[in-house]
Amino acid sequence: MTATPADKLTPAQEAAILAEALPYIKRFHGKTIVVKYGGNAMTDEHLKQCFARDVVLLKLVGMNVVVVHGGGPQIENLLARVGKKGEFIQGMRVTDAETMEVVEMVLGGQVNKDVVNLINHAGGKAVGLTGKDGNFIRAQKLLLPNKDNPADLIDVGQVGDITQIDPSLIGHLESGGFIPVIAPIGVGKDGETYNINADVVAGKIAEVLKAEKLVLLTNTPGVLDQKGKLITGITPKQIDEMVDDGTLSGGMLPKIGSALDAAKNGVKSVHIIDGRVEHALLLEILTDHGVGTMIKSH
Numbered sequence: 001m002t003a004t005p006a007d008k009l010t011p012a013q014e015a016a017i018l019a020e021a022l023p024y025i026k027r028f029h030g031k032t033i034v035v036k037y038g039g040n041a042m043t044d045e046h047l048k049q050c051f052a053r054d055v056v057l058l059k060l061v062g063m064n065v066v067v068v069h070g071g072g073p074q075i076e077n078l079l080a081r082v083g084k085k086g087e088f089i090q091g092m093r094v095t096d097a098e099t100m101e102v103v104e105m106v107l108g109g110q111v112n113k114d115v116v117n118l119i120n121h122a123g124g125k126a127v128g129l130t131g132k133d134g135n136f137i138r139a140q141k142l143l144l145p146n147k148d149n150p151a152d153l154i155d156v157g158q159v160g161d162i163t164q165i166d167p168s169l170i171g172h173l174e175s176g177g178f179i180p181v182i183a184p185i186g187v188g189k190d191g192e193t194y195n196i197n198a199d200v201v202a203g204k205i206a207e208v209l210k211a212e213k214l215v216l217l218t219n220t221p222g223v224l225d226q227k228g229k230l231i232t233g234i235t236p237k238q239i240d241e242m243v244d245d246g247t248l249s250g251g252m253l254p255k256i257g258s259a260l261d262a263a264k265n266g267v268k269s270v271h272i273i274d275g276r277v278e279h280a281l282l283l284e285i286l287t288d289h290g291v292g293t294m295i296k297s298h
């Protein structure tokens with residue numbers, strides 16, 4: 001028998017991997033999978049193309065894929081060009097009127113169209129939306145709790161707290177074979193524009209659509225413990241402890257909060273995975289090798 005280089009699979013091995021996908025394709029056929037594509041995971045061109053191909057493949061084998069994207073680092077780049085630096089409180093960007101303009105330009109424009117274009121180039125039919133389209137993400141001003149003084153609330157500007165999501169627009173797109181690509185911008189009752197954390201939007205959309213899975217792609221292997229080791233499954237109790245002792249911080253706070261809310265509110269499985277790994281999405285959904293951290297509801 002001829003030797004096979006370690007990095008090349010035999011035809012039998014390749015076939016075995018493809019066959020492994022069958023039970024997952026059957027299980028998730030016709031089901032909704034919400035994918036949050038973090039701004040930190042969309043920095044490398046090759047990885048971006050892998051992501052787009054994964055989304056198209058999942059759609060073509062019959063899953064209703066909904067993409068919600070972020071764009072934190074991309075917002076930061078444009079803010080720097082106008083001489084501003086972002087400030088975050090509890091993982092939320094402090095959003096004054098000028099920052100809101102930049103956020104809407106970047107999320108609703110540049111990043112949204114980039115993701116749409118990538119997916120379409122990979123053979124899908126993606127349609128970009130913000131919450132203003134059909135008023136489908138309604139929001140009101142978010143006030144953050146002050147841990148030191150519960151009576152006091154922190155004002156972070158035009159940051160939105162979701163009040164309502166209308167799933168019908170997504171349903172129409174899905175029935176036409178389109179892949180919705182959603183920028184995390186909400187609209188207030190008087191037409192105000194709100195900046196919403198993308199993890200929060202992804203979590204709420206997954207809940208409203210009664211999604212089978214919510215997958216959050218980011219730039220860490222998953223949730224890490226104090227020693228930097230990956231935690232493959234995490235419970236609400238562990239989350240509370242890790243928030244209290246500061247092991248979970250920054251952008252991970254809204255991410256884990258939304259993930260837990262989604263898991264508690266009916267989304268069957270919720271995962272935080274490493275978007276820097278090629279085809280991380282396919283590995284998570286179509287193989288026996290779960291990657292990253294699964295968030296448990298209890």
Ligand SMILES: Nc1ncnc2c1ncn2[C@@H]1O[C@H](COP(=O)(O)OP(=O)(O)O)[C@@H](O)[C@H]1O
Nearest residue numbers: 038039040218219220223224247248249251252
């Ligand atoms: N315990 C933790 N495990 C993993 N990442 C953490 C943890 N605590 C804080 N983080 C930070 O959260 C970041 C991910 O959140 P964020 O920067 O908002 O990413 P994204 O753009 O993908 O939403 C990580 O890059 C890391 O710096």
Ligand SMILES: CC(=O)N[C@@H](CCC(=O)OP(=O)(O)O)C(=O)O
Nearest residue numbers: 039070071072092093196197198
């Ligand atoms: C209120 C708030 O913080 N909004 C986020 C929206 C983008 C986002 O969430 O992007 P990532 O997923 O790449 O972090 C922001 O302005 O950065």
